[in-house]
Amino acid sequence: MKAVFAGTVLAEADESELVQIEGNYYFPPSTVHPAALVESPTPHTSSEKGVRQNYSVIVDGEKHEDLAWTYPEPSPSEIEAVGTDFSGYVAFSPEVEVRS
Structure with a gap:
C-alpha cells in the first residue's frame, strides 16, 4: 500500500x-518517508x-497543513480495542490517496 x-x-x-x-490506514513509522512530514503545532x-x-x-518544498497524524502513546484501552499497539503509526487525511 x-x-x-x-x-x-x-x-x-x-x-x-x-x-x-475507523476507515483509516495507519502506516508503521519506519515506512513513512521522513522528509515528507514535519510536526504541526495544531493540538x-x-x-x-x-x-x-x-x-x-x-x-x-510546499507545506500542506495537518494532512497526517499519529498517536505517540495511545490509551491502553484503545490499543486493546484495536488489538495491536499502533503507537507512532501514521495515518493520512482523505486528501492523501492510500492505494495498493
Whole structure:
C-alpha cells in the first residue's frame, strides 16, 4: 500500500503491516518517508485514543497543513480495542490517496 499526495509517495508498506482504525490506514513509522512530514503545532486530543500529534506534508518544498497524524502513546484501552499497539503509526487525511 502507498500513501500518495500530489504524485509523491509519502509512505509505503505491505498491507499486512498496516493497522486499520475507523476507515483509516495507519502506516508503521519506519515506512513513512521522513522528509515528507514535519510536526504541526495544531493540538488535538481524542478522549478515546489520547493525544494526537499532527503533521504537515512537504511536497516540492510546499507545506500542506495537518494532512497526517499519529498517536505517540495511545490509551491502553484503545490499543486493546484495536488489538495491536499502533503507537507512532501514521495515518493520512482523505486528501492523501492510500492505494495498493
